[in-house]
Amino acid sequence: MTAPNRLALLTPAQTAAIDSAGDVLAWMENAGRMAARAILRHWTPRPVLVACGPGANGGDGYVVARHLERAGWPVRVAALSPPREGSPAAAMAARWRGPIALFLPEAAARAGLVVDAVFGAGLSRDIDDRVADLLAAAPALAAIDVPSGLDGATGLAKGRVRAADLTIALSWARPGHYLLPGRALCGTLEIVDIGIPPAALERLELDAWRNAPGLWTLPPLAPDTAAGGGDSHKYSRGAVGVIGAAEMTGAARLAAGAARRAGAGLVTIAAESGADLYRTGDPGLIVDASPLSAQVVDPRRLAWVCGPGLPPAQAGEALKLLLKAGRQVIADAGALAACAGRPKRLRGVRIVTPHVGEFAKVFGRSSTSPDWRGRPDEVRAAAKAIGAVVVLKGTDTVIAAPDGRIAINTDAPPVLATAGAGDVLSGITGALLARGIDDFDAACAAVWLHGHAAQLARHGRSGDGVIAEDIAPWLGTAWAEAHALARRKALG
Ligand SMILES: NC(=O)C1=CN([C@@H]2O[C@H](COP(=O)(O)OP(=O)(O)OC[C@H]3O[C@@H](n4cnc5c(N)ncnc54)[C@H](OP(=O)(O)O)[C@@H]3O)[C@@H](O)[C@H]2O)[C@@H](O)CC1
Ligand SMILES: [K+]
Numbered sequence: 001m002t003a004p005n006r007l008a009l010l011t012p013a014q015t016a017a018i019d020s021a022g023d024v025l026a027w028m029e030n031a032g033r034m035a036a037r038a039i040l041r042h043w044t045p046r047p048v049l050v051a052c053g054p055g056a057n058g059g060d061g062y063v064v065a066r067h068l069e070r071a072g073w074p075v076r077v078a079a080l081s082p083p084r085e086g087s088p089a090a091a092m093a094a095r096w097r098g099p100i101a102l103f104l105p106e107a108a109a110r111a112g113l114v115v116d117a118v119f120g121a122g123l124s125r126d127i128d129d130r131v132a133d134l135l136a137a138a139p140a141l142a143a144i145d146v147p148s149g150l151d152g153a154t155g156l157a158k159g160r161v162r163a164a165d166l167t168i169a170l171s172w173a174r175p176g177h178y179l180l181p182g183r184a185l186c187g188t189l190e191i192v193d194i195g196i197p198p199a200a201l202e203r204l205e206l207d208a209w210r211n212a213p214g215l216w217t218l219p220p221l222a223p224d225t226a227a228g229g230g231d232s233h234k235y236s237r238g239a240v241g242v243i244g245a246a247e248m249t250g251a252a253r254l255a256a257g258a259a260r261r262a263g264a265g266l267v268t269i270a271a272e273s274g275a276d277l278y279r280t281g282d283p284g285l286i287v288d289a290s291p292l293s294a295q296v297v298d299p300r301r302l303a304w305v306c307g308p309g310l311p312p313a314q315a316g317e318a319l320k321l322l323l324k325a326g327r328q329v330i331a332d333a334g335a336l337a338a339c340a341g342r343p344k345r346l347r348g349v350r351i352v353t354p355h356v357g358e359f360a361k362v363f364g365r366s367s368t369s370p371d372w373r374g375r376p377d378e379v380r381a382a383a384k385a386i387g388a389v390v391v392l393k394g395t396d397t398v399i400a401a402p403d404g405r406i407a408i409n410t411d412a413p414p415v416l417a418t419a420g421a422g423d424v425l426s427g428i429t430g431a432l433l434a435r436g437i438d439d440f441d442a443a444c445a446a447v448w449l450h451g452h453a454a455q456l457a458r459h460g461r462s463g464d465g466v467i468a469e470d471i472a473p474w475l476g477t478a479w480a481e482a483h484a485l486a487r488r489k490a491l492g
Contacts, residue, residue, distance in 0.1 A: 007215050009209055011174065047073070047074040047113075051135065055087075065098065080131065106137070107134070118131055132160035141163070152176040155182030207406065210408060241305070249278060250420065257285075264430070266300075307332035315335040319338060348388075350433060351439055391425075415464055425446060456478060
């Protein structure tokens, strides 16, 4: 993976590292000017209160105030406390000669728009009532960097955080802009360029990105005959095995169908029992009723999906056989249930795809409260513990590699919260692994294709009535769009 800088997500600590060696005054001026421009695009002229904190976020606020006033808007500034003497923020505060207001909710309520420049990357504790009350009284809110109280690293709220209508991110977004509840607290997110040279990123150890085409690249979906790929055969396009359950056959069929649409040359359902049920399904699907122990040694069937629809005991047995045979395993559903509280049993698998409840059961968290989902470090730790890529599924799916890299998916539609959608994802992942794509890239690309195909299904025919079966037929289009987007961004 050669991750492009434009997809990088910066934590507050990384921003601080950039600032310590940079021209903060110039960047602050740019940040305030660009934020003012974004505000001018989003709102018609109205009285504005700019709420400024004591740090550089407040410094940006004084610049916004100056530019909005220059644009003819009535502007007042309310300071929580004055900036530290000699700091860049103090220099910007000194250049504000306009009206001052008390830092009180009444001042916010009288304005038509409040600019939240109280805390950004320097947030160090929960915000108190004084800040929360003022921001809560705002009729509309534009936040600089993050809404005050939102932890940019985790997406968690520190105290009572007022959701913004517009959040203006500076040069790069943060994990917290995309992780829930942060994503919901940001409103519309705009990323503005404040002139930090891309070389500044080279000094950082980047480890988080937005999941989008360009982060990974896909081979062509089908062999290109014109380019001499016409002699490729079904095994060279990747062969996928899916462990079939005797009873809940739908899940394995959904996974297998998705693997086929995602470009696998050959997909087999391993069904020691229940084979007849599978044979009544799609004609292009191979059903193998021989003992699994004999199937797993077929060297051509490298990638296996283990778990969808399986009872935990069967999944656990299958997992052991697959790992012993050195297969590339995607563990989901029943295979995760078989490893509840025993994550070490997953050592040797390539990718696991738990939802929040499964993650909690496998990795032994006592609570499934939505609160902890915003903590990428927990997903990183899980990936490290089992030496495999962990895909924590949700509306803000986090994909973590054992080496600490994470990608956050940002555009999955809510319609994906439907039975069988997870089985489809495991099938797509299997197809990409079988085609020889690196584990982390395969997981990231599968998550994106899955979400994008669901979006296409939604805009195509299904509307909000998208069901799991609707997703796979759109994978070909999603694949083509991934190529087009990666190409366009690389050029642009
Ligand atoms: N490279 C970039 O992207 C650039 C970014 N820029 C901007 O810089 C911002 C980061 O600036 P920053 O480091 O000064 O932190 P900021 O959030 O203003 O606050 C720190 C102050 O608040 C205080 N404090 C914290 N929490 C508190 C609480 N709950 N309740 C009360 N007080 C609290 C804290 O006190 P302390 O923790 O020290 O006690 C300290 O005094 C960033 O968000 C962006 O807007 C541009 O200007 C330039 C280029
Ligand atoms: K802010």
